[in-house]
Amino acid sequence: MPLPDGVEELAASASRGDPAALDALLVAVRPEVLRLCARLLPHREDAEEACQDTLLALARGIGRFEGRSSLHTWLYRLAANRSRSTYRVLRRRWLVEAGGVPLPEPVDPRRTSVVAGTRLDLLDALDALRGDLAEAVALRDVLGLGYREIAGLLGVPEGTVKSRIHEARRQLRHRLSGEPAAERGRR
Numbered sequence: 001m002p003l004p005d006g007v008e009e010l011a012a013s014a015s016r017g018d019p020a021a022l023d024a025l026l027v028a029v030r031p032e033v034l035r036l037c038a039r040l041l042p043h044r045e046d047a048e049e050a051c052q053d054t055l056l057a058l059a060r061g062i063g064r065f066e067g068r069s070s071l072h073t074w075l076y077r078l079a080a081n082r083s084r085s086t087y088r089v090l091r092r093r094w095l096v097e098a099g100g101v102p103l104p105e106p107v108d109p110r111r112t113s114v115v116a117g118t119r120l121d122l123l124d125a126l127d128a129l130r131g132d133l134a135e136a137v138a139l140r141d142v143l144g145l146g147y148r149e150i151a152g153l154l155g156v157p158e159g160t161v162k163s164r165i166h167e168a169r170r171q172l173r174h175r176l177s178g179e180p181a182a183e184r185g186r187r
Contacts, residue, residue: 003072004028011071014062022062026055029075033058036079039142040123041087050086054079069152076145077153080138087123125175129168136161137168 007028013021033054038047057078065074122142126134136154139145140161147165151158 003032003075008071011062011065015065017063022059025062026059029058029071030055032072033075033079036076036143037083037086040080040083040138046086046090047083049090050079050083053086054082057082069149073145073149073153076139076143077135080135080143084123084126084134084138088127091124091127121176122172125172128175129171133164133168133171136164137172140165141169 007025010021010025010028014025030051034047034051037050037054038044041047041050054075058075061078065071126138129137132154136150139150139153140147145153147158147161151161154161
């Protein structure tokens with residue numbers, strides 16, 4: 001979903017310190033940010049929390065936005081990172097509130113049609129990956145950015161992006177399949 005017309009101009013004005021432009025920018029991008037967060041987080045309340053965190057990060061970081069990538073691409077990165085961060089916080093909070101009660105067995109994504117269950121499994125698996133791998137695969141496979149866009153956003157060559165995504169997918173496949181660690185090295 002493209003951002004509304006004039007958003008790039010609002011971002012440029014906001015990055016130069018125009019508070020009215022920042023307010024208008026936040027209002028204009030909120031629906032898209034919420035949509036992006038909801039692609040990662042299965043519960044609307046969680047997605048809304050991640051959306052607010054993303055908008056706060058946007059407001060705090062707009063002065064550093066130099067326009068090297070489109071605002072939309074930058075928002076993808078912010079939303080992906082804030083959604084993963086929100087998930088980690090919520091998961092830790094649940095563990096504390098559960099008082100040490102173990103988490104239920106993970107849902108086998110091959111045997112369920114429940115989208116929320118598979119997204120939680122994916123978030124758990126992404127959380128176990130190294131940060132640069134998790135970010136690259138989330139931007140590509142969850143949010144749908146192209147390799148060139150991701151490379152520009154992360155400031156690395158396109159080949160590095162492809163390599164990170166390949167490795168992340170390999171690790172995710174093993175985690176989500178439940179394959180024992182001993183069998184991982186044999187493939």
